[in-house]
Amino acid sequence: MNARLGLAEALHGQAKACAALGSPFTARLLRLCADRLTPGTPLTDRLFGWPGDITARADSVPLRLAGALHALVQSGQDTPLAAVYPPHEAADAALWDAVAAALVRHEDFILRWLDSPPQTNEVRRSAVLIALAAWLENRIGLPLVLSELGASAGLNLLWDRYALRAGGAELDPIVLGPADPVLELAPEWRGRPPGGALPRVAARRGVDLNPLDPQADRLRLMSYLWADQFDRLTRTDAALAEARRLRPQVDRGDAADWLEARLSKPHPGHLHLVFHTIAWQYFPAAVQARAARALARAGSCATPEAPLAHFGMEHDGSDDGAALTLTLWDGTAPAGEALNFGRADFHGRWVDWQAPG
Known part of the structure; x- marks a missing residue:
């Protein structure tokens, strides 16, 4: 060729x-x-x-x-x-x-x-994080410590500042989120969304090989959005304004190194949620393997008082969006069992929510 x-x-x-x-x-x-x-x-x-x-x-x-x-x-x-x-x-x-x-x-x-690879934060992916948080609140009922891999500018670390309107044609919509959200996400929703309240986020932190600053790197973040998708541009601009206000911490570093250190101590009285959305696939195989081993080691020490969860929204080879999977270590569930939560569009335009009851 x-x-x-x-x-x-x-x-x-x-x-x-x-x-x-x-x-x-x-x-x-x-x-x-x-x-x-x-x-x-x-x-x-x-x-x-x-x-x-x-x-x-x-x-x-x-x-x-x-x-x-x-x-x-x-x-x-x-x-x-x-x-x-x-x-x-x-x-x-x-x-x-x-x-x-x-x-x-x-x-x-x-x-x-051209020297730098594309880097965005697709805020609509936070829709599945909001739904997941409601499910975890119903299941675990503990405040969250958040760790995001591939966090870019940290916009999806702020999912608790967004509202989710979810519900299919046969269901009344459920709105999850704060009373004063900075934006509302309303994907096409399939399946029954979780109800109830969202857990409190006690701490949040992310890692990226090249963290972007919501102020200094605004042009790069906005330019990789497509010019005819005005809703994405408006939504991302609002999320960037909130990130400039709250400044979520995103460390520069290797995901496996950072995660090993992040998992080195438990968080009693909290659920530690490690998550990534369309990021894992870009990690080298060695980084994936080390991160997986670090999660398994920390999971083996988890207890009902200090549980650990690992959530991914990632491409699994199918053209039908990304797979949503959760592994939960809480001292009661089968250790390391990956639970299927359905699928979602890569940009979050639709969610097929199939969380376990």
């Missing part, structure tokens, strides 16, 4: 994914890039000669490029490009002319942008 075919296939593949996830504009943008980009400049030569896997399975080069272009619009650096971006409409020829000009005019900016 030559380099041009590799780049074009990756761009078309990401375009298909964007269309399936509700962003026709980004899909069209990437298809145009796939069909019309050519080598010959430092920027395009870098794209065509990218070493390794350029797809979403690894380096996500198409999303890096789309993020760079959106950053030019978000930051006001390219008025002609902004004029063909949503909410404006433009024919393919006009859109491509503006993109092609931006690739030349802002080549240095885009080359620097």
Whole structure:
């Protein structure tokens, strides 16, 4: 396979994914890039000669490029490009002319942008965390200590500041959350949502190889959202404002190293909830293995007074969203038994909640 075919296939593949996830504009943008980009400049030569896997399975080069272009619009650096971006409409020829000009005019900016992988906080994933917290309150009834792996800017560490409106067509909606939420999440809900109150969060902390600051890195976080998904942009902006106010702590470090230290002491009178949403798959196999061993060791020492839970919303190879699984060590349940909680859309647009009764 030559380099041009590799780049074009990756761009078309990401375009298909964007269309399936509700962003026709980004899909069209990437298809145009796939069909019309050519080598010959430092920027395009870098794209065509990218070493390794350029797809979403690894380096996500198409999303890096789309993020760079959106950053030019978000930051006001390219008025002609902004004029063909949503909410404006433009024919393919006009859109491509503006993109092609931006690739030349802002080549240095885009080359620097390509150095870092895509990094976002998809706030809608907090819908499953809110539902999980209600289930844990019904089951355990203890305040929570939160530990998030792959926390980015920590927006999903603040799930208790959001409200969840959940309920199917045959069920009255249930609203879970604080009296003064900063935003409301209302995914398409399948299954019966848990009722009752949410537990108190006593402490929260996260880890990331490259933590993002909700103030200094706002442009990066917003630019990797897709330009025609205005609800995502509005929701993330509100969550960033709350993160700037509360400043959840996200440490820079290796997930396994951090988790081993985090699990080294119990939290009597609290449930320690370790969680991650679409992050585990990006950890190297050795990091996954060490983190799993650390959880199993800590779980073997858990008691009803100091239980431990591990929740993941992660891709399991299926095209039908992410699997929701919980492993609970509370001194009573079978040790290390993974419980199925259903599935959810990768961006949290729908939740198929199948938590055990």
